[in-house]
Amino acid sequence: MPEARPRWTMRLGRRLSEALLTLPSFAWLALFFLVPTLLVFVLAFRPADPFGGIGRGWTLATVRALADPQYLAIAWRTLWVSLASTALCMLLAVPTGYAVARASPRRRNLLLMLVIVPFWTSFLIRVFAWKTILHPEGFLKKALVLLGLADANASLLYNLGAVVLVTVYTFLPFAILPIYAAAEKFDYRLIEAARDLGARPFQAFRRVFLPGVRQGLVTAILVVFIPALGSYVVPDLVGGTESEMLGNKIAQRVFVDRNLPLAGGLSIVLILAVLTPLLAVLALQRQAAAPTAGGEP
Amino acid sequence: MRQQTFFRMLRAAALAAVLGCAGCGGGQKEQPALHLYTWSDYIKPELVARFEAENHCRVVIDTFDSNEAMYAKLKAGASGYDVITPTSYMVSLMHGQGMLRPLDPALLPNRVHVDPEYLAIAVDKTMAHSVPYMLTNTGIAYRRSKVRDFQPSWSMFDRADLKGRMVMLNDMRETIGAALKSLGYSLNSTDPGELEQAKRVVLRWKANLAKFENEQYKNGIASGEFLLVHGYSGDILQVQAEDGDIGFAMPREGGAISCDDLVIARSAPQPRLAHAFINFLHDPAVAAENTGFTQFLCPNRDSYPLLDPAIRDNPGIFLPAEVKAKCEVLNDLGERNALFVKVWDEIKRGG
16 A cells, blocks of 8 residues: 555644644634633632632532522513524514515615614723613603603513613624625525425425525524623613613622632533533534535435 | 844844843833823823822822722732722732731821711721721612602612512622611621521512512613612712712612722832822812712712812712611621621522
């Protein structure tokens, strides 16, 4: 086998260059993501001292404290606010992504611009803009009162509805873009074929288009759901007395209660909550890939 | 050839950098720098300039936005700060941790001007390691045109007609403290029974609140979003200056008086200059000027006659004696802080 050695060295060389190429990003992630995450993990098993420091030795006190039902209530609220925001985002992003992809090239560029334009302004300023829009003395509120749809003393702000609304607003562009990217590559003759075979428009959309842009949908769901779980600013600014999410509780533990181990414990809960959907998607994708690789089922 | 030019340029650049640094290092040596770590807009800039001129030094100001953030930074090993202005409860915590330098009374002749009436309720009554800098009262601000029949009482938060348009501080000590006061207890109480009652009061109030808020309440009352807010007198006075429709009152049941103190860090590089700075701020004329700028009250008795009448006659700043008698300073509770955390968590949860 005279060719075996060169091929072997070639493969090694390729692996080496691959490793070298990924090394900078890997080192970056390890240094600024993996190590801090592990430190947070370690912190959760250290005792807290009342002076904001970290005590000596090891303890399971934080784990026991996390069993307190108050965290379950906050975790549940965090979960459903994130799920509701994701669902609403998808409901708006799928038709938008479809429409942008089907538009004429000139219109498409304009529409894409409009999707991206909000990024030109700071996220915080946009949240404050919502506070103005929903202001109890504002135009919208006055219009609603005039139409008899709202009570004069009611506030549109400072409730979970406002949190979901502003979260949806914030993440919508992140959901539209991957769906558009997938929809743009979609072969629309497949829809025509489905129509020719007797599918109604909505049926063709649901059974041919949506599976065709699956990858875009999955990406969109992840980029909305995961950051929504870690929300802190939005519930802090437009949320009310019953809108506390996990991010706010972590901030309270750090800045007010001076209890770093408990903040670390809550952060781990959040990290696990973020990893679960990611791992689920990875597992599903591997499962989906496996049968096709092994041949037609 | 090209490479040679490149290296020559590099060498020239390195040389310039070295020379440049030497230049700035020399400048620093001539004028010592005092490092002040404080809240934003908390000292009149002209006074800083005057101190710099009188003492041939530079004053470098760094700011923090919460006691806890400042504490965490120092605890993590930040050094180089000379004078810091934490709130009293944080001063006792830092003192307990050995982070402060004892003050030398001989270097602080102006300490005789400090208001003895305030010192009587202060945490560090003898000014052994801290000198009071600015006082603020936590009270109630309201929109005069929108709030009918205002009463200076914590029971305002029970008013259902203001539901959804009121906020209280997102600060467990202040808000639970207000409830304790409304029941006639001390706001430093750690009695479980009293805290339980206070919890029920705050839960009752919470049903009428838009949210718990530490910062945005100022803009909120200015824009008419909130009609009645729980807040600090200095903040409210700053808003009042722009809008005459805002009133401020101390509840008759009493409330919290907070004081930010001047302290010198244990690791201060310029302890003499730091003493001089603290002494300077308690010169009555300087203190009066500073109070006029910040709208917080420097507890310097001999500065009071020099104050603007608008400040001197404001019952929200100079409390009437019968209200003042019921006010207290928030103490650091040490390990018993956990009791407040527990009650606060239960309030937030709504149980």
